[in-house]
Amino acid sequence: MNKAVERELLVPETPEEVWRSLAEPGWLGKDASIELEPAGEVQAGERSGFVEEAEEPSRLVFWWSAPDEEASRVELDLEETDEGTLVRVTESRPLEILTLRGRDLAVELDLAGGQGPLASAAAGGAALVMG
DSSP, rough: OOOOOOOEEEEOOOOHHHHHHHEEEEEEETTEEEOSSOOOEEEETEEEEEEEEEETEEEEEEEOTTTTTTEEEEEEEEEETTEEEEEEEEOOOOOHHHHHHHHHHHHHTTTSSSOOOHHHHHHTOOOOOOO
């Protein structure tokens, strides 16, 4: 299973200044752009995607991928400190986790001959609730 990559960076600016800089293309690469609003477009070279969440000036979440590459989810959390802004970046591949968990769930539910407790419950007509 693929683990998330996490990094922290202390920037000597306010969260508002860091937020404004996120709209500048330089941090994503040459000829890059990002629209800092939900469903906004993300472009960076061959990578493209969309903004999932934008909470000015504290949180930005977007998805992106290159052609023939699984999408990754990038979370940027901005936290004001005495020294400026702590930027936490987390990049993960949740779709990979869902794919793996979906396969496990199919086995449990006897969709592939599973024998687990969920397979027994499903065979008895129990409803599946995922939260």
